[in-house]
Amino acid sequence: MDAHRNQAGSTAIYAGATTLVIMPLAVASLVTLDIIRIDFRGFWQIFLEALLYGVLTIGTVYVLIAIRYVLKDKGNTVRLTDMAEVVSDSVPAPQDKQIINLFDNDGTMKFSVRLKNIFFIESDDNYIKVWYTDSYGAMRQYMLRCRLKTIEDSFAGSDLVRCHRKYIVNISKVEILSKEKDGYVMDLGIEQAKAVPVSRTYEQTVLSRFNSR
Numbered sequence: 187m188d189a190h191r192n193q194a195g196s197t198a199i200y201a202g203a204t205t206l207v208i209m210p211l212a213v214a215s216l217v218t219l220d221i222i223r224i225d226f227r228g229f230w231q232i233f234l235e236a237l238l239y240g241v242l243t244i245g246t247v248y249v250l251i252a253i254r255y256v257l258k259d260k261g262n263t264v265r266l267t268d269m270a271e272v273v274s275d276s277v278p279a280p281q282d283k284q285i286i287n288l289f290d291n292d293g294t295m296k297f298s299v300r301l302k303n304i305f306f307i308e309s310d311d312n313y314i315k316v317w318y319t320d321s322y323g324a325m326r327q328y329m330l331r332c333r334l335k336t337i338e339d340s341f342a343g344s345d346l347v348r349c350h351r352k353y354i355v356n357i358s359k360v361e362i363l364s365k366e367k368d369g370y371v372m373d374l375g376i377e378q379a380k381a382v383p384v385s386r387t388y389e390q391t392v393l394s395r396f397n398s399r
């Protein structure tokens with residue numbers, strides 16, 4: 187759906203730009219050939235005036251459309267919130283009360299889970315995969331279309347810590363942090379998933395958060 191919408195938007199922009207050029211050319215040509223009779227001022231002068239009027243009319247519409255899409259995207263990002271922080275004058279909720287609501291790129295809430303149930307979040311191209319336990323303690327996975335960067339920014343300061351370009355880990359779930367040949371890895375005690383790697387970029391942050399638990 188996103189691809190079709192982006193393609194439609196690109197087509198509309200291309201058509202509008204083409205119209206801005208073709209219309210002044212047509213008007214200037216008709217005037218120059220004496221098909222349309224107005225005061226003759228030269229082809230290029232007429233063309234530039236027609237182009238200016240076209241930009242002011244059609245261009246304004248495209249600017250308004252662009253502003254609308256920018257505000258919509260910003261709104262989608264802001265809507266990704268930690269419900270524990272909704273009431274600003276209350277005592278911060280303990281981790282077992284914190285609810286993580288995840289929205290897709292269209293701003294639709296797709297998944298809601300307690301923070302204590304999340305083990306880690308994995309990036310998979312344009313999607314993320316949430317590894318969590320359900321109410322029966324069984325390990326589950328949930329995939330939705332969302333950027334890992336959005337998760338990182340929205341839940342900064344919580345136990346969700348960026349540890350790799352492809353991973354965000356719930357630092358409270360890490361059972362073993364060990365140094366291997368290629369760097370640190372984290373064992374979360376999950377049989378279904380391998381240890382989560384720690385890249386050099388996030389190494390100091392992860393070590394600090396792990397040691398301060």
